[in-house]
Amino acid sequence: MSMAMNDSFDHIGEVLRNAETIAIAGHVRPDGDAIGSIVALGHSLMLAGKKVRILSEDKVPLNLAFLPEVGLVEQPPESIENLDVAVALDTAVKDRLGDNVNRVFAGAKVLVNMDHHGTNPRYGHLNYIEMTSPATGQIIFDFLKSQGLPMDAVVRDHLYTAISTDTGSFQFSSTTAHTHRIIAEMMEAGSQFWELCQKLYNTFPLRRLLLQKALLNEMKLSAGNRIASWAMSHELQSEIGTQPGDTEGLIDMLRGIDGVISPVIFEEMADGRVRVSVRSKDERLDVSKVCLVFGGGGHRMASGARMAGPLAVAEQRFLEALEDEIKRIG
């Protein structure tokens, strides 16, 4: 999948300029990069005079509900009349747009696909996939700039959200010098992002603390303190009233412990099955192998599986397999 297969920004820009009605959507269970990218592109095209519909199969998560103009994001209607162009952003597989978005998109004359996931199979009529970009939001910045499309404070706030959340506040290895130069340029254009960061990173519902409290009280260390794990019961989630987004990043509390090489979270779902999330901090430990045993998979350093319950049994079986794998690497 070489960069040469990308359609040019100019070509994509021309198609959008010639369109009257445009629909834009990201992936199901949207995160900061998905919401930030679709609102940034959508708002810019609105400012440029286009009729734009910004769609999302699932609602904007509560932790992003403070963002400016997120009210523009709507759940997909039956169809959109005279839809000239549909744009899929940050969505590695077409299915992940969601059934309702796909139904609307099916009526479009042209499908544009812009993404930073290297595995994206280029399902659009026009495609721009850049896996060296840490966020789809970074591609959107470059695109808007190259086409001279409007970038007001709303667009800049959404691009910042997209880039900042997908780089862990500029800490991940995907962050480049260009990433920092983009932020500098947006600040020079008049944006200050500290209040946004305050809301994005330093504001959370009490529910979040209750989950952390349960994690810290119930977590287990095993395999000579090399595994840190937590089994989150469905009962606890009901008690706390967990909302989408509340559990995000909880595994990092276990991951950060000095000496731990594999943090695991077992999440009991409403149907009694158990969602396993596991990470490796040691290049020699391939956690996807362990997940494969239970019908799951993923990456070497970050994988998952869904197991049959009950919770305690799934926990024990998975931890035994993981411990065996850890023993194998010595």
Next chain:
Amino acid sequence: MSMAMNDSFDHIGEVLRNAETIAIAGHVRPDGDAIGSIVALGHSLMLAGKKVRILSEDKVPLNLAFLPEVGLVEQPPESIENLDVAVALDTAVKDRLGDNVNRVFAGAKVLVNMDHHGTNPRYGHLNYIEMTSPATGQIIFDFLKSQGLPMDAVVRDHLYTAISTDTGSFQFSSTTAHTHRIIAEMMEAGSQFWELCQKLYNTFPLRRLLLQKALLNEMKLSAGNRIASWAMSHELQSEIGTQPGDTEGLIDMLRGIDGVISPVIFEEMADGRVRVSVRSKDERLDVSKVCLVFGGGGHRMASGARMAGPLAVAEQRFLEALEDEIKRIG
């Protein structure tokens, strides 16, 4: 204190170029900006052929012990022979260099004072105070660059640490476009900072989790959930074996709770006295006024005090005063 009172980088550079032996130090209880700044400047001057001693009254904290070449940081000797220039970095008040550093510095022919604290009274023979800089490390970058002094990977790692920690990973309001451009420039020079970030932000001793667990189990909400507070007993700290740095940022767990406008931590010290740290999230609430009542002080949004024990009494007295102040703003 206008910028016009600053001595020029060229003047400071000339003094350093003409020196043979140079000592550099930061403040007591050093943080990332202090350690990062003194090692960055010191290592650069060593590369430039100077005889450099990098001093710190207190040891490098455990969470920064992974940084390259921190072994260069030494506790102050009795004196340094033929000390031409002493450089104080990131130290708002001369006393905060520490008694032993001040004794060594007293033997220097020239004292240079570079800092980003606006309240710095310019106690050096040469001074460069830039309060718009988010970190002393950012001043050091500009200085080294302006003087064409060496910036190798070690220097860049320390400057990154200084800037990143003092801006909360580029999230604080002090972060500027220039800050991001500096990071971009250092990445273009060949640095990648993600492993450093991993160690800086995502690695912590189990002790840290035990403190968080106690905080979550023992925290109290009061004043209609607008105050979140925790009283940390000395017994707990002994049990856990708390080290310097372990408690840093704990208050942010309370600070982030939706609806809370004033997080407070009461820390019982070995002598039975109680160190109070308090924050305000509401412009109308001036927490320094409450601290002043108990002989403390600080800023409107972040203050502290030291109170007589026992812990439970200090806690009650302070919370009552804080609640009264909150009632006053309505």
